[in-house]
Amino acid sequence: MIKVVIAEDQQMLRGALTSLLKLEMDIEVVAEVSDGEKAWEAIQMFKPDVCLLDIEIPFLSGLEVAEKIRVANMSCKIIIVTTFARPGYLQKSIDTQVDGYLLKDEPIEYLIESIRKVMNGERVVSTDLAATLFLKEQNPLSEREIEVLRLAKEGMTTSTISKTLFLTKGTVRNYLSSAIQKLEAESRQQAVNIAVEKGWI
Incomplete structure (x- = not known):
């Protein structure tokens, strides 16, 4: 029996996925949750074989949960399910070594087949996403710029960021x-939004 945890913040979609997967004789949904923190708790509690993680869930994103699974060296297979065919997200998923990356508009049969495939050690990527790999944009930001934007994304002020990173406010x-210049943005917030959208922070 393949034990599955589903993390999806849209209740209707989560319920539909759960109901359809429960019809499969070899799949058992052990937990269905609405955010990343609950997903991480469920993964530690139930030790599933496969996690279906939406990227844009509250508190911890699907990719952040995937990173935690990898850092903890758990054997759980990871399938990212998303609405977004963004090269940055896909690249980040590849870097995190997820086992599957599927678009939400795939037929349910494709998802079920993908669960079985990753359990057999295969990698699965939606056909429509293959092209986005060739659209990979080079991240122009330095490590420090990424770090500063990440903290800005959390709502930190210049003063708080300077204390956190032991830098002067001017730096x-x-x-x-x-x-902001590199991302051709007009403000700090816009720079954060662009970097998030491209999967760079």
């Missing part, structure tokens, strides 16, 4: 200004 402003 933090320089990093933010440089990131």
